Amino acid sequence: MRVLVWNGPWDLTIGSREDPEPGPGDVLITVAATGICGSDVHGFTGENGRRKPGQVMGHETVGHVAAVGAGVEGLRPGDVVTVNPLIACGRCAACAAGAEQSCQDRRVIGVNAEIVSAFAETLLAPASNVMVLPETMPLEYGALVEPLSVGYHAARRGGCSAADAVLVVGGGPIGQACVLAARRSGATHVVVSEPNPHRRALAGSLGAVAVDPGSDGAVTDALGGRATLVLDAVGSTASIEAAAASSGFGARIVLVGMNAPRIDLPAYAVSTEERTLIGSFCYSAQDFRETAEWVGRAPGVLEHLVDGRVDMAGAAEAFTALAAGTSGKSKVLVFPHGLPAEVDGR
Numbered sequence: 001m002r003v004l005v006w007n008g009p010w011d012l013t014i015g016s017r018e019d020p021e022p023g024p025g026d027v028l029i030t031v032a033a034t035g036i037c038g039s040d041v042h043g044f045t046g047e048n049g050r051r052k053p054g055q056v057m058g059h060e061t062v063g064h065v066a067a068v069g070a071g072v073e074g075l076r077p078g079d080v081v082t083v084n085p086l087i088a089c090g091r092c093a094a095c096a097a098g099a100e101q102s103c104q105d106r107r108v109i110g111v112n113a114e115i116v117s118a119f120a121e122t123l124l125a126p127a128s129n130v131m132v133l134p135e136t137m138p139l140e141y142g143a144l145v146e147p148l149s150v151g152y153h154a155a156r157r158g159g160c161s162a163a164d165a166v167l168v169v170g171g172g173p174i175g176q177a178c179v180l181a182a183r184r185s186g187a188t189h190v191v192v193s194e195p196n197p198h199r200r201a202l203a204g205s206l207g208a209v210a211v212d213p214g215s216d217g218a219v220t221d222a223l224g225g226r227a228t229l230v231l232d233a234v235g236s237t238a239s240i241e242a243a244a245a246s247s248g249f250g251a252r253i254v255l256v257g258m259n260a261p262r263i264d265l266p267a268y269a270v271s272t273e274e275r276t277l278i279g280s281f282c283y284s285a286q287d288f289r290e291t292a293e294w295v296g297r298a299p300g301v302l303e304h305l306v307d308g309r310v311d312m313a314g315a316a317e318a319f320t321a322l323a324a325g326t327s328g329k330s331k332v333l334v335f336p337h338g339l340p341a342e343v344d345g346r
């Protein structure tokens, strides 16, 4: 089968791998589309040291079941499926608590170099990580379940409810997922601060009020006060400062963005005004399942999220443009078997 191989910084080529065979408990999936994640882009440039040369990345995927291994029930060839890429051990304390994202023995499709992942014509995944989606849903929505689950988990970690005035810092794909999750959780006041005008327009179409962080007082004006919950989808010193400055005493600040491994914290904003800083990483199996169910209902708002589509031959160019910041695209999908007929490409 054909795959996209990451050879090293800024070097992605089409290669080939043996056609995988499903072993006991495995599902073989014909990949229809796989999204390019920010973490893949950082892997591509080499900034993210977790990717290894020779690796096949890709973890935001949708496809059809091609075959199942022995012992697999409830999945049939032809089923539309997405894959929860987080493979947890199922035996540790974190797994028992339903916090698979904290499993110390987890392996992640698209991250662990030994797993040939979803930028490929086919993907092998454990049946327990494969989720059936309705055939009536636009197929490519299935590739959005994974990034949307990240936002959903962040909103749940923050205890988001209808009572909250929510600020989302950053309007990239994770910020967009946070907006949709906050709206799903009943929040009606959702503001996004994002410097890029395209991303602001997109956030607006998702039901948020989008403001430019450069303009003074814009966030509090849009919220009609201070945020009670901040979802920081950036994760930098500047974003955590903005989160503190725009939120009221006692606010919860969820750190989901991973821009930098170390940041400066406005400590007194946490201590003297009793804000709570909450970490959020990936999603639990339940978050993923609930998000897959929501995506399966094909809420109309999802039509705004995918704005770029390429085949294998166009993937290197798409990665390069995303990494160089010249793309202007937010979520680009790679179609390993070629672009669907109704899509005109870039």
Ligand SMILES: [Zn+2]
Pocket (backbone or CB within 6 Å): 037, 038, 039, 059, 060, 146, 147
């Ligand atoms: Zn991702």
Ligand SMILES: [Zn+2]
Pocket (backbone or CB within 6 Å): 088, 089, 090, 091, 092, 093, 094, 095, 103, 104, 105, 106
């Ligand atoms: Zn575990």
